[in-house]
Amino acid sequence: MASYPSIDSELLRTFVAIADHGGFTRAAEMVNRTQSAVSMQMKRLEEDVMQRPLFQREGRQLSLTAEGQLLLGYARRILKLHAEVLSSLRQPHMVGTVRIGTPDDYVMRFMQGILVRFAESYPLVQVELHCEPSFQLLQRQDLDLTVVTREPGTEIGQLLRQERLVWAQAKGSGLHERSPLPLAMFNAQCFCRAWACNGLDALGRDYRIAYTSPSLSAIMAAVSAGLAITAQLQSLITPDLQIIGEAEGLPALPSASIVLLRNERSHSQVSETLAEQIVEGFRL
Missing domain, CATH: 1.10.10.10 (Winged helix-like DNA-binding domain superfamily/Winged helix DNA-binding domain)
Structure with a gap:
Protein backbone atom coordinates (compact mmCIF):
# COMPACT_ATOMS: atom_id res chain seq x y z
CA MET A 1 0.00 0.00 0.00
CA GLN A 91 -24.40 12.84 16.61
CA PRO A 92 -25.63 9.68 14.84
CA HIS A 93 -29.13 10.26 16.28
CA MET A 94 -29.40 13.57 14.43
CA VAL A 95 -30.75 11.97 11.28
CA GLY A 96 -34.21 12.50 9.89
CA THR A 97 -36.50 15.14 8.44
CA VAL A 98 -37.81 18.37 9.91
CA ARG A 99 -40.59 20.40 8.30
CA ILE A 100 -40.58 24.18 8.77
CA GLY A 101 -43.24 26.65 7.73
CA THR A 102 -42.52 30.36 7.41
CA PRO A 103 -43.68 33.33 5.34
CA ASP A 104 -41.07 34.07 2.70
CA ASP A 105 -40.58 37.42 4.48
CA TYR A 106 -38.10 35.78 6.84
CA VAL A 107 -36.28 33.37 4.52
CA MET A 108 -33.49 35.65 3.29
CA ARG A 109 -33.29 37.91 6.35
CA PHE A 110 -33.23 35.21 9.04
CA MET A 111 -33.69 31.63 7.86
CA GLN A 112 -30.82 31.55 5.38
CA GLY A 113 -28.16 31.96 8.07
CA ILE A 114 -30.01 29.66 10.48
CA LEU A 115 -30.21 26.85 7.92
CA VAL A 116 -26.55 27.22 6.93
CA ARG A 117 -25.43 26.87 10.55
CA PHE A 118 -27.80 23.94 11.13
CA ALA A 119 -26.57 22.12 8.01
CA GLU A 120 -22.95 22.55 9.07
CA SER A 121 -23.67 20.97 12.46
CA TYR A 122 -26.14 18.29 11.34
CA PRO A 123 -25.46 17.50 7.67
CA LEU A 124 -27.58 14.31 7.66
CA VAL A 125 -30.84 16.03 8.59
CA GLN A 126 -33.22 16.78 5.71
CA VAL A 127 -35.03 20.10 6.01
CA GLU A 128 -38.32 20.79 4.24
CA LEU A 129 -39.05 24.51 4.01
CA HIS A 130 -42.65 25.54 3.27
CA CYS A 131 -43.23 29.23 2.47
CA GLU A 132 -46.80 30.46 2.86
CA PRO A 133 -48.56 33.46 4.43
CA SER A 134 -49.03 33.31 8.20
CA PHE A 135 -52.81 32.80 8.06
CA GLN A 136 -52.34 29.71 5.88
CA LEU A 137 -49.52 28.28 7.99
CA LEU A 138 -51.68 28.54 11.11
CA GLN A 139 -54.17 26.13 9.53
CA ARG A 140 -51.60 23.42 8.82
CA GLN A 141 -51.10 20.44 11.12
CA ASP A 142 -48.26 18.69 9.28
CA LEU A 143 -45.38 21.04 10.14
CA ASP A 144 -42.91 20.46 12.97
CA LEU A 145 -42.00 24.12 13.40
CA THR A 146 -43.84 27.22 12.22
CA VAL A 147 -42.75 30.86 12.21
CA VAL A 148 -45.64 33.30 11.85
CA THR A 149 -46.43 36.99 12.31
CA ARG A 150 -49.06 37.88 14.92
CA GLU A 151 -50.78 41.01 16.16
CA PRO A 152 -49.74 42.15 19.66
CA GLY A 153 -51.98 40.52 22.25
CA THR A 154 -52.63 37.45 20.07
CA GLU A 155 -49.19 35.85 20.44
CA ILE A 156 -49.07 32.06 20.72
CA GLY A 157 -46.02 29.86 21.02
CA GLN A 158 -42.62 31.42 21.71
CA LEU A 159 -41.98 35.08 20.99
CA LEU A 160 -38.96 35.50 18.73
CA ARG A 161 -38.98 39.28 18.35
CA GLN A 162 -41.23 42.31 18.06
CA GLU A 163 -40.74 44.88 15.34
CA ARG A 164 -42.27 48.13 14.24
CA LEU A 165 -43.98 48.31 10.88
CA VAL A 166 -42.49 51.10 8.74
CA TRP A 167 -43.21 52.73 5.40
CA ALA A 168 -40.60 52.44 2.64
CA GLN A 169 -40.07 53.62 -0.92
CA ALA A 170 -37.27 53.60 -3.47
CA LYS A 171 -34.69 56.27 -2.67
CA GLY A 172 -35.36 59.48 -4.59
CA SER A 173 -38.71 58.27 -5.93
CA GLY A 174 -40.82 60.86 -4.07
CA LEU A 175 -43.84 58.57 -4.22
CA HIS A 176 -45.07 59.81 -0.85
CA GLU A 177 -46.05 63.08 -2.57
CA ARG A 178 -48.43 61.38 -5.01
CA SER A 179 -52.18 61.26 -4.64
CA PRO A 180 -53.46 58.65 -4.57
CA LEU A 181 -50.52 56.86 -3.00
CA PRO A 182 -49.59 53.70 -4.95
CA LEU A 183 -49.17 50.81 -2.51
CA ALA A 184 -47.58 47.38 -2.85
CA MET A 185 -48.96 45.13 -0.11
CA PHE A 186 -49.68 41.55 0.86
CA ASN A 187 -53.05 40.02 0.14
CA ALA A 188 -56.18 41.19 1.94
CA GLN A 189 -55.92 38.61 4.75
CA CYS A 190 -52.72 40.29 6.06
CA PHE A 191 -53.37 42.35 9.20
CA CYS A 192 -50.32 44.52 8.38
CA ARG A 193 -52.09 45.62 5.20
CA ALA A 194 -55.17 46.47 7.26
CA TRP A 195 -53.03 48.53 9.65
CA ALA A 196 -51.53 50.51 6.76
CA CYS A 197 -54.86 51.16 5.05
CA ASN A 198 -56.65 52.06 8.29
CA GLY A 199 -53.87 54.50 9.17
CA LEU A 200 -54.12 56.22 5.80
CA ASP A 201 -57.91 56.37 6.07
CA ALA A 202 -57.60 58.03 9.49
CA LEU A 203 -55.34 60.72 7.99
CA GLY A 204 -57.57 61.21 4.98
CA ARG A 205 -54.78 60.20 2.56
CA ASP A 206 -55.99 58.83 -0.76
CA TYR A 207 -54.33 55.58 -1.85
CA ARG A 208 -54.74 52.69 -4.20
CA ILE A 209 -53.44 49.10 -4.03
CA ALA A 210 -51.25 49.09 -7.12
CA TYR A 211 -49.49 45.74 -6.50
CA THR A 212 -50.48 42.80 -4.36
CA SER A 213 -48.77 39.46 -3.78
CA PRO A 214 -48.27 36.81 -1.07
CA SER A 215 -44.54 37.05 -1.84
CA LEU A 216 -42.32 39.64 -0.16
CA SER A 217 -39.77 39.43 -2.99
CA ALA A 218 -42.46 40.36 -5.52
CA ILE A 219 -43.59 43.30 -3.39
CA MET A 220 -40.04 44.52 -2.89
CA ALA A 221 -39.35 44.26 -6.61
CA ALA A 222 -42.17 46.72 -7.30
CA VAL A 223 -41.02 49.04 -4.51
CA SER A 224 -37.35 48.94 -5.57
CA ALA A 225 -38.40 49.81 -9.11
CA GLY A 226 -40.04 53.00 -7.82
CA LEU A 227 -43.55 51.82 -8.65
CA ALA A 228 -45.13 51.79 -5.19
CA ILE A 229 -44.73 52.35 -1.45
CA THR A 230 -44.99 49.50 1.03
CA ALA A 231 -45.32 48.97 4.79
CA GLN A 232 -43.18 46.14 6.20
CA LEU A 233 -41.31 45.13 9.33
CA GLN A 234 -38.25 47.32 9.72
CA SER A 235 -35.71 44.47 9.54
CA LEU A 236 -37.02 43.55 6.08
CA ILE A 237 -36.26 46.94 4.53
CA THR A 238 -33.31 46.59 2.17
CA PRO A 239 -30.51 49.22 1.84
CA ASP A 240 -31.77 50.45 -1.53
CA LEU A 241 -35.00 51.66 0.07
CA GLN A 242 -35.78 54.77 2.10
CA ILE A 243 -37.77 54.54 5.31
CA ILE A 244 -40.39 57.29 5.47
CA GLY A 245 -43.05 58.21 7.98
CA GLU A 246 -44.86 61.04 9.73
CA ALA A 247 -42.52 63.70 8.30
CA GLU A 248 -43.72 62.66 4.84
CA GLY A 249 -47.38 62.74 5.86
CA LEU A 250 -47.78 59.04 6.57
CA PRO A 251 -49.31 57.51 9.71
CA ALA A 252 -47.22 55.88 12.44
CA LEU A 253 -47.73 52.12 12.45
CA PRO A 254 -47.87 49.57 15.31
CA SER A 255 -45.42 46.77 16.07
CA ALA A 256 -45.98 43.13 15.11
CA SER A 257 -44.78 39.96 16.83
CA ILE A 258 -42.86 37.10 15.22
CA VAL A 259 -43.50 33.81 17.03
CA LEU A 260 -42.35 30.19 16.80
CA LEU A 261 -44.85 27.35 17.11
CA ARG A 262 -43.83 23.77 17.95
CA ASN A 263 -45.99 20.82 16.92
CA GLU A 264 -46.08 18.70 20.08
CA ARG A 265 -47.41 15.71 18.14
CA SER A 266 -44.24 15.52 16.04
CA HIS A 267 -41.75 16.72 18.65
CA SER A 268 -38.25 15.24 18.26
CA GLN A 269 -34.68 16.05 19.17
CA VAL A 270 -34.12 17.09 15.56
CA SER A 271 -36.97 19.61 15.59
CA GLU A 272 -36.08 20.91 19.06
CA THR A 273 -32.43 21.42 18.07
CA LEU A 274 -33.48 23.41 15.01
CA ALA A 275 -36.01 25.33 17.14
CA GLU A 276 -33.20 26.42 19.46
CA GLN A 277 -31.18 27.66 16.49
CA ILE A 278 -34.21 29.54 15.14
CA VAL A 279 -34.67 31.28 18.49
CA GLU A 280 -31.01 32.31 18.49
CA GLY A 281 -31.03 33.33 14.82
CA PHE A 282 -33.97 35.72 15.19
CA ARG A 283 -32.11 37.58 17.93
CA LEU A 284 -29.32 38.61 15.54
Missing part, protein backbone atom coordinates in the same frame (compact mmCIF):
# COMPACT_ATOMS: atom_id res chain seq x y z
CA ALA A 2 1.31 3.44 -0.93
CA SER A 3 2.35 5.68 1.96
CA TYR A 4 1.36 9.35 1.93
CA PRO A 5 2.52 12.10 4.28
CA SER A 6 -0.09 13.24 6.79
CA ILE A 7 -0.97 16.71 8.09
CA ASP A 8 -1.88 17.32 11.71
CA SER A 9 -5.25 19.14 11.76
CA GLU A 10 -4.12 21.19 14.78
CA LEU A 11 -1.24 22.59 12.72
CA LEU A 12 -3.70 23.57 10.00
CA ARG A 13 -6.04 25.13 12.57
CA THR A 14 -3.22 27.31 13.90
CA PHE A 15 -2.10 28.17 10.37
CA VAL A 16 -5.60 29.36 9.44
CA ALA A 17 -5.80 31.38 12.68
CA ILE A 18 -2.55 33.17 11.77
CA ALA A 19 -3.82 33.92 8.27
CA ASP A 20 -7.17 35.19 9.58
CA HIS A 21 -5.78 37.33 12.41
CA GLY A 22 -2.65 38.65 10.72
CA GLY A 23 0.01 37.43 13.10
CA PHE A 24 1.30 34.89 15.58
CA THR A 25 0.39 36.84 18.73
CA ARG A 26 -3.35 37.13 18.05
CA ALA A 27 -3.48 33.60 16.65
CA ALA A 28 -1.87 32.26 19.81
CA GLU A 29 -4.71 33.77 21.83
CA MET A 30 -7.31 32.24 19.53
CA VAL A 31 -5.87 28.69 19.72
CA ASN A 32 -4.99 29.01 23.40
CA ARG A 33 -1.25 28.45 22.97
CA THR A 34 1.86 30.48 23.68
CA GLN A 35 3.43 32.44 20.86
CA SER A 36 6.54 30.24 20.99
CA ALA A 37 4.36 27.13 20.69
CA VAL A 38 2.65 28.62 17.66
CA SER A 39 6.04 29.39 16.09
CA MET A 40 7.14 25.79 16.65
CA GLN A 41 3.93 24.52 15.09
CA MET A 42 4.48 26.57 11.95
CA LYS A 43 8.09 25.46 11.70
CA ARG A 44 6.92 21.87 11.85
CA LEU A 45 4.20 22.53 9.26
CA GLU A 46 6.70 24.07 6.86
CA GLU A 47 9.05 21.08 7.30
CA ASP A 48 6.33 18.44 7.04
CA VAL A 49 4.39 19.83 4.11
CA MET A 50 6.42 21.86 1.65
CA GLN A 51 9.98 22.36 2.85
CA ARG A 52 9.35 25.99 1.94
CA PRO A 53 8.36 29.07 3.98
CA LEU A 54 4.65 29.75 4.36
CA PHE A 55 5.06 33.31 5.67
CA GLN A 56 7.05 36.37 4.72
CA ARG A 57 7.61 39.62 6.57
CA GLU A 58 7.65 43.09 5.10
CA GLY A 59 8.64 45.34 7.96
CA ARG A 60 6.14 44.59 10.72
CA GLN A 61 3.58 43.12 8.34
CA LEU A 62 3.20 39.34 8.08
CA SER A 63 1.81 37.88 4.88
CA LEU A 64 1.52 34.51 3.18
CA THR A 65 3.92 33.36 0.51
CA ALA A 66 2.53 31.88 -2.70
CA GLU A 67 2.88 28.44 -1.12
CA GLY A 68 1.08 29.69 1.98
CA GLN A 69 -1.82 30.98 -0.11
CA LEU A 70 -2.07 27.60 -1.83
CA LEU A 71 -2.09 25.74 1.46
CA LEU A 72 -4.67 28.10 3.01
CA GLY A 73 -7.39 27.07 0.57
CA TYR A 74 -6.76 23.39 1.20
CA ALA A 75 -6.53 23.94 4.97
CA ARG A 76 -9.97 25.55 5.13
CA ARG A 77 -11.52 22.69 3.16
CA ILE A 78 -9.79 20.03 5.28
CA LEU A 79 -10.92 21.61 8.55
CA LYS A 80 -14.49 21.99 7.31
CA LEU A 81 -14.61 18.34 6.24
CA HIS A 82 -13.03 17.33 9.54
CA ALA A 83 -15.80 19.14 11.45
CA GLU A 84 -18.50 17.52 9.33
CA VAL A 85 -17.09 14.03 9.95
CA LEU A 86 -16.94 14.54 13.71
CA SER A 87 -20.43 16.02 13.79
CA SER A 88 -21.85 13.08 11.84
CA LEU A 89 -20.11 10.45 13.96
CA ARG A 90 -20.74 12.09 17.33
Whole structure:
Protein backbone atom coordinates (compact mmCIF):
# COMPACT_ATOMS: atom_id res chain seq x y z
CA MET A 1 0.00 0.00 0.00
CA ALA A 2 1.31 3.44 -0.93
CA SER A 3 2.35 5.68 1.96
CA TYR A 4 1.36 9.35 1.93
CA PRO A 5 2.52 12.10 4.28
CA SER A 6 -0.09 13.24 6.79
CA ILE A 7 -0.97 16.71 8.09
CA ASP A 8 -1.88 17.32 11.71
CA SER A 9 -5.25 19.14 11.76
CA GLU A 10 -4.12 21.19 14.78
CA LEU A 11 -1.24 22.59 12.72
CA LEU A 12 -3.70 23.57 10.00
CA ARG A 13 -6.04 25.13 12.57
CA THR A 14 -3.22 27.31 13.90
CA PHE A 15 -2.10 28.17 10.37
CA VAL A 16 -5.60 29.36 9.44
CA ALA A 17 -5.80 31.38 12.68
CA ILE A 18 -2.55 33.17 11.77
CA ALA A 19 -3.82 33.92 8.27
CA ASP A 20 -7.17 35.19 9.58
CA HIS A 21 -5.78 37.33 12.41
CA GLY A 22 -2.65 38.65 10.72
CA GLY A 23 0.01 37.43 13.10
CA PHE A 24 1.30 34.89 15.58
CA THR A 25 0.39 36.84 18.73
CA ARG A 26 -3.35 37.13 18.05
CA ALA A 27 -3.48 33.60 16.65
CA ALA A 28 -1.87 32.26 19.81
CA GLU A 29 -4.71 33.77 21.83
CA MET A 30 -7.31 32.24 19.53
CA VAL A 31 -5.87 28.69 19.72
CA ASN A 32 -4.99 29.01 23.40
CA ARG A 33 -1.25 28.45 22.97
CA THR A 34 1.86 30.48 23.68
CA GLN A 35 3.43 32.44 20.86
CA SER A 36 6.54 30.24 20.99
CA ALA A 37 4.36 27.13 20.69
CA VAL A 38 2.65 28.62 17.66
CA SER A 39 6.04 29.39 16.09
CA MET A 40 7.14 25.79 16.65
CA GLN A 41 3.93 24.52 15.09
CA MET A 42 4.48 26.57 11.95
CA LYS A 43 8.09 25.46 11.70
CA ARG A 44 6.92 21.87 11.85
CA LEU A 45 4.20 22.53 9.26
CA GLU A 46 6.70 24.07 6.86
CA GLU A 47 9.05 21.08 7.30
CA ASP A 48 6.33 18.44 7.04
CA VAL A 49 4.39 19.83 4.11
CA MET A 50 6.42 21.86 1.65
CA GLN A 51 9.98 22.36 2.85
CA ARG A 52 9.35 25.99 1.94
CA PRO A 53 8.36 29.07 3.98
CA LEU A 54 4.65 29.75 4.36
CA PHE A 55 5.06 33.31 5.67
CA GLN A 56 7.05 36.37 4.72
CA ARG A 57 7.61 39.62 6.57
CA GLU A 58 7.65 43.09 5.10
CA GLY A 59 8.64 45.34 7.96
CA ARG A 60 6.14 44.59 10.72
CA GLN A 61 3.58 43.12 8.34
CA LEU A 62 3.20 39.34 8.08
CA SER A 63 1.81 37.88 4.88
CA LEU A 64 1.52 34.51 3.18
CA THR A 65 3.92 33.36 0.51
CA ALA A 66 2.53 31.88 -2.70
CA GLU A 67 2.88 28.44 -1.12
CA GLY A 68 1.08 29.69 1.98
CA GLN A 69 -1.82 30.98 -0.11
CA LEU A 70 -2.07 27.60 -1.83
CA LEU A 71 -2.09 25.74 1.46
CA LEU A 72 -4.67 28.10 3.01
CA GLY A 73 -7.39 27.07 0.57
CA TYR A 74 -6.76 23.39 1.20
CA ALA A 75 -6.53 23.94 4.97
CA ARG A 76 -9.97 25.55 5.13
CA ARG A 77 -11.52 22.69 3.16
CA ILE A 78 -9.79 20.03 5.28
CA LEU A 79 -10.92 21.61 8.55
CA LYS A 80 -14.49 21.99 7.31
CA LEU A 81 -14.61 18.34 6.24
CA HIS A 82 -13.03 17.33 9.54
CA ALA A 83 -15.80 19.14 11.45
CA GLU A 84 -18.50 17.52 9.33
CA VAL A 85 -17.09 14.03 9.95
CA LEU A 86 -16.94 14.54 13.71
CA SER A 87 -20.43 16.02 13.79
CA SER A 88 -21.85 13.08 11.84
CA LEU A 89 -20.11 10.45 13.96
CA ARG A 90 -20.74 12.09 17.33
CA GLN A 91 -24.40 12.84 16.61
CA PRO A 92 -25.63 9.68 14.84
CA HIS A 93 -29.13 10.26 16.28
CA MET A 94 -29.40 13.57 14.43
CA VAL A 95 -30.75 11.97 11.28
CA GLY A 96 -34.21 12.50 9.89
CA THR A 97 -36.50 15.14 8.44
CA VAL A 98 -37.81 18.37 9.91
CA ARG A 99 -40.59 20.40 8.30
CA ILE A 100 -40.58 24.18 8.77
CA GLY A 101 -43.24 26.65 7.73
CA THR A 102 -42.52 30.36 7.41
CA PRO A 103 -43.68 33.33 5.34
CA ASP A 104 -41.07 34.07 2.70
CA ASP A 105 -40.58 37.42 4.48
CA TYR A 106 -38.10 35.78 6.84
CA VAL A 107 -36.28 33.37 4.52
CA MET A 108 -33.49 35.65 3.29
CA ARG A 109 -33.29 37.91 6.35
CA PHE A 110 -33.23 35.21 9.04
CA MET A 111 -33.69 31.63 7.86
CA GLN A 112 -30.82 31.55 5.38
CA GLY A 113 -28.16 31.96 8.07
CA ILE A 114 -30.01 29.66 10.48
CA LEU A 115 -30.21 26.85 7.92
CA VAL A 116 -26.55 27.22 6.93
CA ARG A 117 -25.43 26.87 10.55
CA PHE A 118 -27.80 23.94 11.13
CA ALA A 119 -26.57 22.12 8.01
CA GLU A 120 -22.95 22.55 9.07
CA SER A 121 -23.67 20.97 12.46
CA TYR A 122 -26.14 18.29 11.34
CA PRO A 123 -25.46 17.50 7.67
CA LEU A 124 -27.58 14.31 7.66
CA VAL A 125 -30.84 16.03 8.59
CA GLN A 126 -33.22 16.78 5.71
CA VAL A 127 -35.03 20.10 6.01
CA GLU A 128 -38.32 20.79 4.24
CA LEU A 129 -39.05 24.51 4.01
CA HIS A 130 -42.65 25.54 3.27
CA CYS A 131 -43.23 29.23 2.47
CA GLU A 132 -46.80 30.46 2.86
CA PRO A 133 -48.56 33.46 4.43
CA SER A 134 -49.03 33.31 8.20
CA PHE A 135 -52.81 32.80 8.06
CA GLN A 136 -52.34 29.71 5.88
CA LEU A 137 -49.52 28.28 7.99
CA LEU A 138 -51.68 28.54 11.11
CA GLN A 139 -54.17 26.13 9.53
CA ARG A 140 -51.60 23.42 8.82
CA GLN A 141 -51.10 20.44 11.12
CA ASP A 142 -48.26 18.69 9.28
CA LEU A 143 -45.38 21.04 10.14
CA ASP A 144 -42.91 20.46 12.97
CA LEU A 145 -42.00 24.12 13.40
CA THR A 146 -43.84 27.22 12.22
CA VAL A 147 -42.75 30.86 12.21
CA VAL A 148 -45.64 33.30 11.85
CA THR A 149 -46.43 36.99 12.31
CA ARG A 150 -49.06 37.88 14.92
CA GLU A 151 -50.78 41.01 16.16
CA PRO A 152 -49.74 42.15 19.66
CA GLY A 153 -51.98 40.52 22.25
CA THR A 154 -52.63 37.45 20.07
CA GLU A 155 -49.19 35.85 20.44
CA ILE A 156 -49.07 32.06 20.72
CA GLY A 157 -46.02 29.86 21.02
CA GLN A 158 -42.62 31.42 21.71
CA LEU A 159 -41.98 35.08 20.99
CA LEU A 160 -38.96 35.50 18.73
CA ARG A 161 -38.98 39.28 18.35
CA GLN A 162 -41.23 42.31 18.06
CA GLU A 163 -40.74 44.88 15.34
CA ARG A 164 -42.27 48.13 14.24
CA LEU A 165 -43.98 48.31 10.88
CA VAL A 166 -42.49 51.10 8.74
CA TRP A 167 -43.21 52.73 5.40
CA ALA A 168 -40.60 52.44 2.64
CA GLN A 169 -40.07 53.62 -0.92
CA ALA A 170 -37.27 53.60 -3.47
CA LYS A 171 -34.69 56.27 -2.67
CA GLY A 172 -35.36 59.48 -4.59
CA SER A 173 -38.71 58.27 -5.93
CA GLY A 174 -40.82 60.86 -4.07
CA LEU A 175 -43.84 58.57 -4.22
CA HIS A 176 -45.07 59.81 -0.85
CA GLU A 177 -46.05 63.08 -2.57
CA ARG A 178 -48.43 61.38 -5.01
CA SER A 179 -52.18 61.26 -4.64
CA PRO A 180 -53.46 58.65 -4.57
CA LEU A 181 -50.52 56.86 -3.00
CA PRO A 182 -49.59 53.70 -4.95
CA LEU A 183 -49.17 50.81 -2.51
CA ALA A 184 -47.58 47.38 -2.85
CA MET A 185 -48.96 45.13 -0.11
CA PHE A 186 -49.68 41.55 0.86
CA ASN A 187 -53.05 40.02 0.14
CA ALA A 188 -56.18 41.19 1.94
CA GLN A 189 -55.92 38.61 4.75
CA CYS A 190 -52.72 40.29 6.06
CA PHE A 191 -53.37 42.35 9.20
CA CYS A 192 -50.32 44.52 8.38
CA ARG A 193 -52.09 45.62 5.20
CA ALA A 194 -55.17 46.47 7.26
CA TRP A 195 -53.03 48.53 9.65
CA ALA A 196 -51.53 50.51 6.76
CA CYS A 197 -54.86 51.16 5.05
CA ASN A 198 -56.65 52.06 8.29
CA GLY A 199 -53.87 54.50 9.17
CA LEU A 200 -54.12 56.22 5.80
CA ASP A 201 -57.91 56.37 6.07
CA ALA A 202 -57.60 58.03 9.49
CA LEU A 203 -55.34 60.72 7.99
CA GLY A 204 -57.57 61.21 4.98
CA ARG A 205 -54.78 60.20 2.56
CA ASP A 206 -55.99 58.83 -0.76
CA TYR A 207 -54.33 55.58 -1.85
CA ARG A 208 -54.74 52.69 -4.20
CA ILE A 209 -53.44 49.10 -4.03
CA ALA A 210 -51.25 49.09 -7.12
CA TYR A 211 -49.49 45.74 -6.50
CA THR A 212 -50.48 42.80 -4.36
CA SER A 213 -48.77 39.46 -3.78
CA PRO A 214 -48.27 36.81 -1.07
CA SER A 215 -44.54 37.05 -1.84
CA LEU A 216 -42.32 39.64 -0.16
CA SER A 217 -39.77 39.43 -2.99
CA ALA A 218 -42.46 40.36 -5.52
CA ILE A 219 -43.59 43.30 -3.39
CA MET A 220 -40.04 44.52 -2.89
CA ALA A 221 -39.35 44.26 -6.61
CA ALA A 222 -42.17 46.72 -7.30
CA VAL A 223 -41.02 49.04 -4.51
CA SER A 224 -37.35 48.94 -5.57
CA ALA A 225 -38.40 49.81 -9.11
CA GLY A 226 -40.04 53.00 -7.82
CA LEU A 227 -43.55 51.82 -8.65
CA ALA A 228 -45.13 51.79 -5.19
CA ILE A 229 -44.73 52.35 -1.45
CA THR A 230 -44.99 49.50 1.03
CA ALA A 231 -45.32 48.97 4.79
CA GLN A 232 -43.18 46.14 6.20
CA LEU A 233 -41.31 45.13 9.33
CA GLN A 234 -38.25 47.32 9.72
CA SER A 235 -35.71 44.47 9.54
CA LEU A 236 -37.02 43.55 6.08
CA ILE A 237 -36.26 46.94 4.53
CA THR A 238 -33.31 46.59 2.17
CA PRO A 239 -30.51 49.22 1.84
CA ASP A 240 -31.77 50.45 -1.53
CA LEU A 241 -35.00 51.66 0.07
CA GLN A 242 -35.78 54.77 2.10
CA ILE A 243 -37.77 54.54 5.31
CA ILE A 244 -40.39 57.29 5.47
CA GLY A 245 -43.05 58.21 7.98
CA GLU A 246 -44.86 61.04 9.73
CA ALA A 247 -42.52 63.70 8.30
CA GLU A 248 -43.72 62.66 4.84
CA GLY A 249 -47.38 62.74 5.86
CA LEU A 250 -47.78 59.04 6.57
CA PRO A 251 -49.31 57.51 9.71
CA ALA A 252 -47.22 55.88 12.44
CA LEU A 253 -47.73 52.12 12.45
CA PRO A 254 -47.87 49.57 15.31
CA SER A 255 -45.42 46.77 16.07
CA ALA A 256 -45.98 43.13 15.11
CA SER A 257 -44.78 39.96 16.83
CA ILE A 258 -42.86 37.10 15.22
CA VAL A 259 -43.50 33.81 17.03
CA LEU A 260 -42.35 30.19 16.80
CA LEU A 261 -44.85 27.35 17.11
CA ARG A 262 -43.83 23.77 17.95
CA ASN A 263 -45.99 20.82 16.92
CA GLU A 264 -46.08 18.70 20.08
CA ARG A 265 -47.41 15.71 18.14
CA SER A 266 -44.24 15.52 16.04
CA HIS A 267 -41.75 16.72 18.65
CA SER A 268 -38.25 15.24 18.26
CA GLN A 269 -34.68 16.05 19.17
CA VAL A 270 -34.12 17.09 15.56
CA SER A 271 -36.97 19.61 15.59
CA GLU A 272 -36.08 20.91 19.06
CA THR A 273 -32.43 21.42 18.07
CA LEU A 274 -33.48 23.41 15.01
CA ALA A 275 -36.01 25.33 17.14
CA GLU A 276 -33.20 26.42 19.46
CA GLN A 277 -31.18 27.66 16.49
CA ILE A 278 -34.21 29.54 15.14
CA VAL A 279 -34.67 31.28 18.49
CA GLU A 280 -31.01 32.31 18.49
CA GLY A 281 -31.03 33.33 14.82
CA PHE A 282 -33.97 35.72 15.19
CA ARG A 283 -32.11 37.58 17.93
CA LEU A 284 -29.32 38.61 15.54
